[in-house]
Amino acid sequence: MALDATLQRVLQRNWFVLGEEVREFEREFAAWCGVAHCVTVANGTDALELALRALDVQPGGEVLCAANAGFYASAAALAMGAVPGYVDVDDGTLTLSPAALRQALAARPSKPAAVVATHLYGQLADVEGIAAVCAEAGVPWIEDCAQAHGAERGGRKAGSFAPLACFSFYPTKNLGALGDGGAVTSPDARLADRVRALRQYGWSAKYHVSERGGRNSRLDELQAAVLRLKLGHLERQNAERRAIARRYSEAFEGLALRLPVSCGADNAVHLYVVRTAQRETLRAHLLARGVASDVHYPVPDHQQAVLAASRAGVRLPVTEAACASVLSLPCFPGMREEEVDTVIAAVRAFRGQEHGQEARAC
Incomplete structure (x- = not known):
């Protein structure tokens, strides 16, 4: 209304x-x-x-x-x-x-x-x-x-x-x-x-x-x-985003994922993004369990077709590794507790996580 x-x-x-x-x-x-x-x-x-x-x-x-x-x-x-x-x-x-x-x-x-x-x-x-x-x-x-x-x-x-x-x-x-x-x-x-x-x-x-x-x-x-x-609703909605992000990071601690470095005030959590060398396998696993995900962003600017020829010598190792491994999980205001639980359970059930201790909670 x-x-x-x-x-x-x-x-x-x-x-x-x-x-x-x-x-x-x-x-x-x-x-x-x-x-x-x-x-x-x-x-x-x-x-x-x-x-x-x-x-x-x-x-x-x-x-x-x-x-x-x-x-x-x-x-x-x-x-x-x-x-x-x-x-x-x-x-x-x-x-x-x-x-x-x-x-x-x-x-x-x-x-x-x-x-x-x-x-x-x-x-x-x-x-x-x-x-x-x-x-x-x-x-x-x-x-x-x-x-x-x-x-x-x-x-x-x-x-x-x-x-x-x-x-x-x-x-x-x-x-x-x-x-x-x-x-x-x-x-x-x-x-x-x-x-x-x-x-x-x-x-x-x-x-x-x-x-x-x-x-x-x-x-x-x-x-x-x-x-x-x-x-007038933005502060509250940002707080909701951060609360979801903290739940994720606590639940994913110890998994072979790289997590956001902060879930605090310096992060508005527009997206909750993890990094994994097994991105496509994890995406398929999540989709099979009804959890959507996305990649922000898969192609670094210097490798886009419109610039690739003129930037052939550009090397950005951290950028390139990130674009090959980032994965965005659902995180938005109004997301229900049971939906967050579903995402957490699906990620934790991923068998590719068995090796490695990269994740740390915010």
């Missing part, structure tokens, strides 16, 4: 693009993230591209990112004519490694245009380390928070660490709309104003174009109203 009333409120107002609902959601989400500014856009990939444009990344400029995060940062870079470059990830968190980033920066004859750090599966990256490396090199960076709504460290939420941070509100995200949607957050009014202009044709005022690279990338009023309603 709350959703019906929310949608009716928008319909009765008869204003559907960039109106009161968008303005209020931007204000509320900025406050929730702990930043001064939020600019909504049409989707998460647009958020990344417009953030790169706001940083003055030019065609041909290099954008460093992780290669195990679904090609989204790569797609944004390619869409604006930039060149994605790849940095290996930390073996524990599977997020961008500050040490690998420092090495990558030192090996380049010129500075890249920007760095994108993805909080993968909901796990907050080493933002302090990444920020320090980027500051030393004089390279701007962006947080990709598409899977990390509400992950926090030291009282600061994802989206409040970098000059610009990007969110997706795709329906399956921790904070999801009824369709596509995205946002860019920033502590910097100038950068936020640039994104605001770029999302609507590059306008500084109606029909006055001041920014190159502008487009139509606007969140509509219906989606903004839904997001306002759902934002």
